[in-house]
Amino acid sequence: MNDIFSAKRFFKLLLIDLQTNAVSLGIGIGILIGFILGLNILTYNIVETPEFKALWFVIILVIAFMLAPFITNLMASHSFSAFQKRETATPLMMLPCSKLEKFTSRYLIYIILLPLISILGLYAAELYFGHLCLSELTEKYPDLQMIIKDGFRPVIFLSLMLSLMVSQSMFLLGSVIFKKSPFILTILAVFGIFIVFSILAMVVPDVTDALKSAFDFSRLSEDDSSLLSLVPPAIMIVIFSFAAWMRFSRMSLP
Amino acid sequence: MIQFKNVNFSYSRSSQLVLENINLNLGPGHIYGLLGKNGVGKTTLFRLITGLNRVSAGSVETLGAVPHNRLPSMLNQIFLLPEKIHAPNMSITTYGKKFGSFYPDYSESRLQTLLEGFEVKPDQPLSSMSQGQHKKAYMAFALACNTKILLMDEPTNGLDIPSKTIFRNYLAEQNTSERLIIISTHQVRDLERLIDGVIILEDRSILMCDTADHLLERFHFGNITNPEKVVYQEDTVQGKIGLQSRDTEPVQGIAELNLETLFNAVISDKKRTW
Helix, strand or coil: CCCCCCHHHHHHHHHHHHHHHHHHHHHHHHHHHHHHHHHHHHHHHHCCCHHHHHHHHHHHHHHHHHHHHHHHHHHHCCCCHHHCCHHHHHHHHHCCCCHHHHHHHHHHHHHHHHHHHHHHHHHHHHHHHHHHHCHHHHCCCHHHHHHHHHHCCHHHHHHHHHHHHHHHHHHHHHHHHCCCCHHHHHHHHHHHHHHHHHHHHHHCHHHHHHHHHHCCCCCCCHHHHHHHCCHHHHHHHHHHHHHHHHHHHCCCCC | CEEEEEEEECCCCCCCCCEEEEEEEECCCEEEEEEECCCCCHHHHHHHHHCCCCCCEEEEEECCECHHHCCHHHHCCEEEECCCCCCCCCEHHHHHHHHHHHCCCCCHHHHHHHHHHHCCCCCCEHHHCCHHHHHHHHHHHHHHCCCCEEEEECCCCCCCHHHHHHHHHHHHHHCCCCCEEEEECCCHHHHCCCCCEEEEEECCEEEEEEEHHHHHHHEEEEECCCHHHEEEEEEECCEEEEEEECCCCCCCCCCCCCHHHHHHHHHHCCCCCC
């Protein structure tokens, strides 16, 4: 028997985890897409002047890209909550699957599937809506045309996906560390780290400059710099995910 | 099957030891009763056996593996029935279909037989059941998993009298030469005729770990007949009863273990080597 990873056991577990979390995942994504789509349809039918239509489209786009991380991050911050309560943790920890299978199953749902579905949902509800309904405006407002066109570029999609995955992996780490109020405590922890780094940047400006130049892609061609800009978020995802795994693999019953 | 070597355990580095210098060697073919006062570490012992907690010092082996690694090959041969059980919003039949497949010897038909015996509705959501019904449903699932080690924490708490009888019968059926069952309980009378081994925990350590046969060879339980050989006695309405050292072989079929008396005897003389 493979004690580290068995595909058969993993897919069985993944199916159970998906079914167990189906309601909350459905509600979260439903709220997100419903809200964006509803707001768009309402605006499109109520607002008559093209200028306002274009403006509203951009406003909703901004709201959408703020709401999406909020909802998915909130869900990710509870991804391992069941392991933090004695009653729910006992059957989960006693389930005959390896630690890696238990971690990967939830990781796949919250770090890959959830961001992917919510971004695709956003595209369907916002960008595709703009592409279909506002096509008569895009010629008049080239900025709007660029926003919509840019949105469909693979590098932009990938960049959005990676950004969401960074915050998701951060909140997943928070969910493994904090037993109570993981969402708020993760935000506070990030805020705390940010303050520490800000102070550090003031005290040691050389380090800050070195970091800035390391991530300065302006000297490269546009495509190369876009692709290279995906490296820092990818590194952050790896760091947060590894920290979450290390913590999870050493977890005991609370 | 289970081996503890000089095990110490505390929940944090700064807190007091819950278990100290525990040495234990339990083999298959027995149903052990784990007895001890509240908060003495019975549940903790179960958590160390299953790897839900990691020992602070010493070593534990369960089915030849380090339990804290929680490898599937160990977990699929061990089942822990906790005292408080989470009730998911699904029926026990659905629960069995979902989770039973992780246990190689799980039997769906056995689950249905047990549920019928316990008079539990197989399609009622667990979350809408009473505590007793829910416990019986989960107990049926535990027995249907047919694992080599079965650990039960206060299984008879909240069960009605007929259910306790059914539980005892099913557990007796389950007892084979390949299986080890440990039951932690305060309801000693519920299990007196079922268990064939006793573990008594007190003051962070194991005061006694012995088989019922060996105890009956060593002690006479009941009315005091020879005051010179009294190990422990208590006054009851029927006169003095207690524990006395044996000078003759126990009569087969008549001698019975009195767990309450045994427990009181052990607790009253902790310095004795039991």
